[in-house]
Amino acid sequence: MEFMKNRWWPPVLIIGVLFAVIIVGCIGDAPRDNPLDPANGIDISGKVLRLVDNQPIKGALVSVQPIHRIAETDVNGEFHIPEVPRGTYSLHCQAEGFAPDSVSLTVNQSTTWDFHLNGLPRLVDVSLTTWHISRVFPIDDDFFVQVNVQADDPDNRNQVQNVWYEIPSLGFADTLTEISLEKEFLGILRAPQAGVDSLDALIGKPFVLYVEDIFGDRTRRDNLFLTRIIKKTPTTVFPLGHTVSVPFTMQWNPVRLPYPFTYTVEVFVDDFIVTRIAEISAIPSDSTRIPFTMNLDPTRQYFWVLYVVDEFGNRSRSKQSPFRVSGSGK
CATH class of the missing domain: 2.60.40 (Immunoglobulin-like)
Incomplete structure (x- = not known):
């Protein structure tokens, strides 16, 4: 101990020791204000719910921009994005079948935000x-x-x-x-x-x-896109101004087209208001007649039309073919 008390310390060494003490002290008290320092991070969490009933939306994506942090909601609609640096961000939410939504958030501590998404028509x-x-x-x-x-x-x-x-x-x-x-x-x-x-x-x-x-x-x-316009129109043969007895057979001239098609027959009652009362569809293209067995009122007037219908639903229709039912009188 006596040796230590009487020993001479070089000035350079003393200055070095003092400088090291000062540096260590500064490091210990240095402010941690680097925005990219994880120790400054906060958590953003919340839920994504349906607007109409607050039910959770699973699989929605929530992102923090512009730092490109992304989370996906779980079965409860919950998301969690950890260690986000303090700052102002745009929080975006999207889910298939729903209108996207976004919000601007300034975060200085852990934050919760819930999205309520509208289902798209x-x-x-x-x-x-x-x-x-x-x-x-x-x-x-x-x-x-x-x-x-x-x-x-x-x-x-x-x-x-x-x-x-x-x-x-x-x-x-x-x-x-x-x-x-x-x-x-x-x-x-x-x-x-x-x-x-x-x-x-x-x-x-x-x-x-x-x-x-x-x-x-x-x-x-x-x-x-429109696929085609059927220029050719079908023509009816019977009944065409005839008086018929039910059942009877509707007849028409054959139609020749270079693409697949079927026929459709529609029957209307023609009073003060025209009303469709029967339809027979998907009649093969090689047919030229179809039986009609529906009971009709002899006191009323009727007409029928014939359509050519292609595989896309495009149509070409005949003129109206009027007829009456026997027993109506003239």
């Missing part, structure tokens, strides 16, 4: 067909496009609000009419409406269909 069934109608009056044949849509919404069918279509190359759009409580929609398009001379000008031009719900969220179906 759907175009369940879409039919885009051409119709060629031969008629007694007016004598000119009628050509039009018929657009049929069955729409739905995973949250509630009644949330479907609008269905419409566009023909982008023509700058044309039209809204369909709702025709049933089951959210069936119908649209009729004739050539002059679209600014063209005939339906032939629409062949090869893409149609785009949209469905929108009450929240303004929408889905679309692209690249729908």
Whole structure:
């Protein structure tokens, strides 16, 4: 001990020891303000739920941008993103069949955020067909496009609000009419409406269909095309102004077309309001007659029509063929 007290310490060594002590002290108290330091990280967690009933959505993806951190929800709709540096971020959420959502968050501590996603409306069934109608009056044949849509919404069918279509190359759009409580929609398009001379000008031009719900969220179906226009019309033979007794046989002239087709027969009662009372479809293309056995009222007037229907649903129709049932008197 006496040796230590009397020993001489070089000034350079003393200065070195003091400097080391100062550095160690500074390191111990240094602020940890590096935003990329995991020790500064926080957790972002929460749930992804259906807007309509708060049920969990499994498999939704939640991402933190711009740092590209992603988590997937579990069976309970829960997600957890650990060790996110403090800061302001965009939190994005998406799930198949739902409208995406996002929120801006400034986080300085562990944060919880729940998303409530709206189910996207759907175009369940879409039919885009051409119709060629031969008629007694007016004598000119009628050509039009018929657009049929069955729409739905995973949250509630009644949330479907609008269905419409566009023909982008023509700058044309039209809204369909709702025709049933089951959210069936119908649209009729004739050539002059679209600014063209005939339906032939629409062949090869893409149609785009949209469905929108009450929240303004929408889905679309692209690249729908008309396939063909059936120019040839079938002609009926019997009954055609005849009085018949049930049962009787409807007859027509054969039709020759270079593609597959079938026939469809429709029967109407013609009172103050024309009402379809019978339909016989999928009649083979080599047929020229079909028996009719439905009981009819002799006091009423009737007519029938014959359609040629191709494999895409395009149609060409005969003129109306009136007939009466025996016992009605004249």
